[in-house]
Amino acid sequence: MRTMDDQHRTSPWNQPDQPDRPDQPDRRRLLGGLLGTGAATALAAGCASGGPLAPLPTGNKSAMGLKALPLAEVRVGLIGVGQRGAELAQTLCRLEGVRITAIADIDPQALDKTLALINQARAPRPEVITGSSGAWERLIARTDVDAVIIATPWELHTPMAVAAMKSGKHVFIETPAALTINEAWLLVDTAEATQRHCMMLESCCYGREEMMLLNMIRQGLFGELVHAEGAYFHDLRQQLKDLERGPGSWRTLRYTQHNGNLYPTHGLGPIAQYFGIHRGDRFEYLNSQSSNARGLAAYANRELPANHPHSRLRFITGDVNTSVIKCASGRTVLLQHDTSTPRPYSRLSTVVGTNGMFSGFPDRMAVEMLDGKKIMQSSNGSREAFREWDTQMDPWFARFDHPVWKQLGTQAQQGGSAGMDFVMLWRVIYNLRQGQPMDQDVYDAATWSAVLPLSCESVADRGNAKDFPDFTRGRWKRE
Known part of the structure; x- marks a missing residue:
């Protein structure tokens, strides 16, 4: 998927904010509900080693050792099916207990390539969601998606992951998961608030x-x-x-x-x-x-x-x-x-x-x-x-x-x-099906x-x- 403007920069090494585009979701609206919780508190306190620790936001629960209800079949939605997303789709088709139910992208060539790989693996054809940069929002709103894999440009990782967790989905993000300390806190606060898995897909x-x-x-x-x-x-x-x-x-x-x-x-x-x-x-x-x-x-x-x-x-x-x-x-x-x-x-x-x-x-x-x-x-x-x-x-x-x-x-x-993707995704699907914590x-x-x-x-x-x-x-x- 193509780059969307990063609307919430807080670190001095980032570029100035860019105006919202009318064809894109308002990122401040998307993330704003979390800015008054632990992320803002953490930034204000500094959270340095030896400094005050950020308090757990009201209503949140630790995500350490998080276990979710076991899934007999893991229904996966893929956001971004360019080079990396297509590779992950191909690997998922080789695993038991998982089905790709939807893919979202705005690049027809990327979609066609991924569908061809899925067809070659004789796996069921997923629903294709495209046509605008809001396609990913329609994917996370679906009721036939349990887990979302995000393989988009870096600046999209955090807003998509936060929205997906708030929609009740487990989230698996390509590296890096966040670009700023503020974004990292948003991921933490959202995972704790929703009790959904948020794992970075570090295949190495x-x-x-x-x-x-x-x-x-x-x-x-x-x-x-x-x-x-x-x-x-x-x-x-x-x-x-x-x-x-x-x-x-x-x-x-x-x-x-x-x-x-x-x-x-x-x-x-x-x-x-x-x-x-x-x-x-x-x-x-x-x-x-x-x-x-x-x-x-x-x-x-x-x-x-x-x-x-x-x-x-x-x-x-x-x-x-x-x-x-x-x-x-x-x-x-x-x-x-x-x-x-x-x-x-x-x-x-x-x-x-x-x-x-x-x-x-x-x-x-x-x-x-x-x-x-x-x-x-x-x-x-x-x-x-x-x-x-x-x-x-x-x-x-x-x-x-x-x-x-x-x-x-x-x-x-x-x-x-070198086999890393297979082992990584095998572990992800196994843990989701067993109701176990992620690695x-x-x-x-x-x-x-x-x-x-x-x-x-x-x-x-x-x-x-x-x-x-x-x-x-x-x-x-x-x-």
Whole structure:
């Protein structure tokens, strides 16, 4: 779906408000009922670590460990079926106990492509809702939709999610879930008020390597964790050529508006799982620095014709952003972002503990003790194995492969994103059908997304620390 103007900006790094368009829902009307609750209170109080916690709004109930009534069949509505939405639709068609009942978009080509994929999977044809930018509102009003998946441009995620939860639907949002701290609080307050699931679809939490690493950590292989590193290194310069459709048609403008980590959750989501964030630990504050912005301009100058609209843009996003996060436990996280240089893809995927470490891209490990004994490498047992990388991962997978991947691996690997999408959506549907909590909740979605505005604010303030709001209102210590 195409971009709608973001009508509720509160952070200094955002652009000024734009006037409402007559063909779009009034976002202030849509969200205004929540602005007098915990979100406004939280912003006024600051919600810094060590500062006053935002009170739970009257009538709200914590969404930690939220369970909803089990669903025999999960009826899904998809809002936005461009590239990402079409991929998710294709994966859903391979799962049991789920049916896509409606899809909404204003791009006929995207709709036709998604319908063809659904037909190819021999799944029932969903209702198609289109014709205006209000199509998504008609989808969430339907009585044959239990859960809504939102795969639209970033600025639409929060208003659509809030409206869907207020309509009684569970919500699953593509990354990031929110662009501002205010939006993150709106998601939290709405999930608590409606008692509906609000989960960010961070598929990298479900990769085979990430889930094996989670299993290793839970079994204590690396000892006590002290540090982790994550990143999103992905050469996306070619997206500058997108105009009519494709992520570059809307994402490119983000590089002219913000200077920070624009896409933190691929690297950060798995780390939050490893560290038990909101389950005994929390992110407290962040320091961030950006390099100068050169890569996109150089690419545009070389690859785009002079009359191309994107050739005239002024890019301000630093080519490499580096942020350091401090946790309440004392652990640290190094988080980086680079989508503007010809760097090979990587998410770093590194954890460091008192008994060893793991690092990804390519996968390699160094472990000192296993089963109570030092791992020795030389034939006479004189050299400790951890002094060199172990790149032979098959034995480690044989022992520590996550049970979910052992169960689903063959099916998962037939799908896209190296099987991550299949495992992620399988877990979502399983939990909805069983009436179980989601693997990630609204507090995770809010906190992981908060890196974007906090990093921008830190960069603009010479790298000074910016506090994470405690979206759990202190419950991370006791629930």
